[in-house]
Amino acid sequence: MPIYEYRCDSCGFQKEHLQKMSDPQLTTCPDCGQESYAKQLSAAGFQLKGNGWYATDFKGGSKKADTPPPCQTGEGSCSSCAVS
Helix, strand or coil, X not given: CCEEXXXXXXXXXXXXXXXXXXXXXXXXXXXXXXXCEEECCCCCCCCCCCCCXXXXXXXXXXXXXXXXXXXXXXXCCCCCCCCC
16 A cells, blocks of 8 residues: 655644555645645655666666677678778
C-alpha cells in the first residue's frame, strides 16, 4: 500500500497516511477538524538493489566510445565503413 502525505491549509498540520489506492482522499484535518486537509505531491522513495539492470548498466564507470564495427571484407567496401 502506498504512503500518502497530507497537509492542512488551515493549521499547517502534516502527516503521512498508509492508504489503498482505491481509498477515498482524506479531507478532514485530524488536528483542527477543518475540511482543508489535502494530499501533497512528494517524491517516490525507492532504491534498486541487487544484480539487476541498474547495477550493470547505469551505475557508473566510463562510457564506451561510438566506434563503427570492423569491415567484414577488410577492403573498406562494406556498408559499415566510413566513406572518406
